[in-house]
Amino acid sequence: MKLTRLAAGLVLGLGMACAAFAQTTMKISISTSQNSHQGVAIDTFAKEVAARTNGRYKIETFYNGALGGERESIEAVQLGTQSLAFSSTGPVPNFVPETKILDVPFLFRDKAHARAVLDGPIGQDLLTKFDAKGFKALAWAENGFRHMTNSKRDVKVPEDLKGLKMRTMENPVHIAAYKGFGIITTPMAFPEVFTALQQGTVDGQENPLSVIISAKFDQVQKHLTLTGHVYSPCIFLMNKADFDKLSAADKTAFLEAAKEGVKVNRARVDSDDAKGVADLRAKGVTVIDDIDKAKFVAALTPVNAEFEKQFGKANIDKIRNYK
Numbered sequence: 001m002k003l004t005r006l007a008a009g010l011v012l013g014l015g016m017a018c019a020a021f022a023q024t025t026m027k028i029s030i031s032t033s034q035n036s037h038q039g040v041a042i043d044t045f046a047k048e049v050a051a052r053t054n055g056r057y058k059i060e061t062f063y064n065g066a067l068g069g070e071r072e073s074i075e076a077v078q079l080g081t082q083s084l085a086f087s088s089t090g091p092v093p094n095f096v097p098e099t100k101i102l103d104v105p106f107l108f109r110d111k112a113h114a115r116a117v118l119d120g121p122i123g124q125d126l127l128t129k130f131d132a133k134g135f136k137a138l139a140w141a142e143n144g145f146r147h148m149t150n151s152k153r154d155v156k157v158p159e160d161l162k163g164l165k166m167r168t169m170e171n172p173v174h175i176a177a178y179k180g181f182g183i184i185t186t187p188m189a190f191p192e193v194f195t196a197l198q199q200g201t202v203d204g205q206e207n208p209l210s211v212i213i214s215a216k217f218d219q220v221q222k223h224l225t226l227t228g229h230v231y232s233p234c235i236f237l238m239n240k241a242d243f244d245k246l247s248a249a250d251k252t253a254f255l256e257a258a259k260e261g262v263k264v265n266r267a268r269v270d271s272d273d274a275k276g277v278a279d280l281r282a283k284g285v286t287v288i289d290d291i292d293k294a295k296f297v298a299a300l301t302p303v304n305a306e307f308e309k310q311f312g313k314a315n316i317d318k319i320r321n322y323k
């Protein structure tokens with residue numbers, strides 16, 4: 001009798017000890033490498049979540065599209081088979097159409113402008129649009145200003161883009177804009193891009209310097225033009241039900257951890273932007289860094305008129321003129 005009680009007590013005690021140290025594991029993924037602006041974002045997030053929850057939440061990090069491309073990861077987060085993803089806005093409008101407006105070409109003057117919009121009321125309001133689609137959007141982060149690369153020729157004026165076959169993100173705004181340049185668009189998930197460039201399935205692609213460098217596109221692309229045609233945000237996404245299950249304190253921990261991730265992410269984009277061109281030139285890439293941007297903007301006049309109709313000129317101007 002006494003022994004049974006003792007045993008029962010022991011089992012109960014052990015159970016309580018386990019509960020006290022219970023650890024929930026969640027996955028987060030990116031499609032770029034660990035040594036990248038996105039890698040530092042999720043690594044910092046994972047470290048901060050662990051620290052801020054005393055190790056009760058363990059974030060497992062996956063790189064290089066190991067769990068699938070960005071669209072697949074976002075789908076998995078929506079379904080709840082994966083708790084978290086960090087993604088560019090590439091496939092995001094297919095889930096939350098309101099975010100399309102952020103990928104309008106030549107919308108943001110510079111990174112400071114983009115960051116101010118995303119961190120201000122416009123960006124924060126957009127984050128709430130994810131709730132109804134099964135997500136909790138924890139924070140906007142950064143991919144960077146996108147530039148064009150190809151294996152065929154130097155692109156100095158918009159006409160040079162005509163007839164180039166380029167991989168685009170699976171994003172309707174990008175596809176429409178690049179068609180406006182006369183580019184032959186081939187939407188494709190990021191993990192397939194290097195091979196497609198290597199095998200010549202496409203002539204070119206466009207991405208921020210941070211992505212071009214970390215994906216080693218210099219090995220398969222010899223021409224880069226600093227077009228800065230689109231500012232590309234990134235986002236921390238979480239399954240809504242998983243977020244809602246957290247205690248109030250843990251919710252704050254996850255949100256603050258994402259903010260810390262954003263800080264190192266943006267700092268890394270800044271340093272990649274500062275030294276990227278020199279790095280790529282040293283690797284044999286021809287870099288055109290003095291285009292007449294007004295010509296590229298002018299080439300998209302008809303497409304931009306379409307975007308103004310679709311998203312509302314007032315909404316676009318509100319972002320353009322945000323100070």
Ligand code: EAX
Pocket residue numbers: 031032070087088090143169189190206207208211232
């Ligand atoms: O998120 O698909 C893309 O070109 C993205 O910019 C890249 O995956 C980084």
